[in-house]
Amino acid sequence: MLIACGGSSGEDATAEAAAPKKEVIRWRLQSWAPAGDRTYEAAQRFAEVVEIASDGQLLITPYTAGSVIPGGKEFDSVMSGSVEAVHGPPGWTIGYLPGAVFFTQYPGGLTSNQLEMWMKLEGRKIAQDLYDDLGVHYVGILTLSPAEVWAHSTKPLRSVADIKGWKVRLGTTALNAIFQKMGATPVFLPGGEIYESAKRGVIDGFEYINPSLNWDMGFHEVAKYMYLSPSRAPTDTQCIYVNGDTWDKLPENLKTIVTMATDQIAREYYTESVNRDVEAVQKYIDAGTIVEPVPQDIIDLLNEKSLEYFQEESAKDPNYKRIYDSAMAWKEVCERFDIK
Structure with a gap:
């Protein structure tokens, strides 16, 4: 029995030694938020969850606004690959994708719950299609807030x-x-x-x-x-964006972890925000x-x-109209069935 146990232990040790070490991938993630802004704490939490869920295979270092790249230039930098990922408002990407306003807060728009549902049903797919053309992968909402x-x-x-x-x-x-x-x-x-x-x-x-x-x-x-x-x-949102080439190189299991961590923290952040706002x-x-x-x-x-502004912009840009029409169609569904 002792010999058998000893042999098994030796085989396990040999197998462990022979197993290839997993490559550790490192990202820099600059947030739009300065120190003291609770949305930055969500970016820190995101990095922690990804590290734990990936067993240390993907390590993300979060930075406050302006730490690596100038504040307000986060999206430009993730497009160019100056940083691997950013956490910021869709509204700051409007210069490249005017209809991105409908992925966040806008007058007469969707409530937090309505927006979260629409993004999972159709909005995220639309966002990914359009941001991919800019060389950026849209992951999803990281910080979801009640009414501002x-x-x-x-x-x-x-x-x-x-x-x-x-x-x-x-x-x-x-x-x-x-x-x-x-x-x-x-x-x-x-x-x-x-x-x-x-x-x-x-x-x-x-x-x-x-x-x-x-x-x-x-x-x-x-x-x-x-x-x-x-x-x-x-509502209001800030989202996770990843450089397109960086995302494409990521193994499928890590893509899933990043996406699920983003969605999890969005819901946690919203619930905590409602309580804190009171x-x-x-x-x-x-x-x-x-x-x-x-x-x-x-x-x-x-x-x-x-309404005047949204109608004017929809007439200029088919992508803008595509996003706006989709969001408003979901708003009609929510109003019909009293979904707040």
Whole structure:
């Protein structure tokens, strides 16, 4: 018996020694988010889950905005291969794919749950088809948020008259165009520049993500007013993009792990955000922030100008129309069956 046991152990050791070592693949992933932004923590969590699930075969090092490449240039860099992967808003890819706005937040759009379902049914396939033409693989939504804060503002918004000339930071080309139609003065800034810009008066207001994340960013210190309404952004997303050549070289098992980790964290992030938002709104009130609903005439103007903008853009670009029509068809299904 002892001899038999010893022989078995020796065979196992020999087999283990003869087994080829798995290649370790290393990626750099730059997030759109600065330090202190909870979406960056999701990028860190993503890297951890992938490492564990792949048994260390795929190691992803996350970086905050601007650490490897300039903030706001994440998509350009993943296209060129300067980094292997990025975590950022679809709205920042609109210069290359205008219809990408429908993969994230837009006025009159899908709620978080509706968007997540649509992406899994049809949206992700459309996104992958169109981003592949740009040399980038679209993995999916990593950070999925409830309705955004409509806006933080240093000035009160009582009616559409207060929108005129309002210097507002907006995160997408579509929002810039829509708010310009409304009479505002849009300003594009990466998330990491919002706090100081509001503090110095460079901007009068800004849209960012949800109450809990914005609280962590300290925005209650620089904006007296917070306006709530899902009309501007029923949800918000930041997604994982991988350089096309990098993705193509990845073994199939690791592609599956990356995709499943992305989907898992999106749902975890959303659930946690809902819970945190309830607590955060009370923190704003306790800190002296004036929390108010958006005046109805501003919402009406927003809806009017948004529809006008989307119809104009759909007439120019068949890909834009393809995405918009698909999203709106799913919205009709959701409304018919009362799916929130």
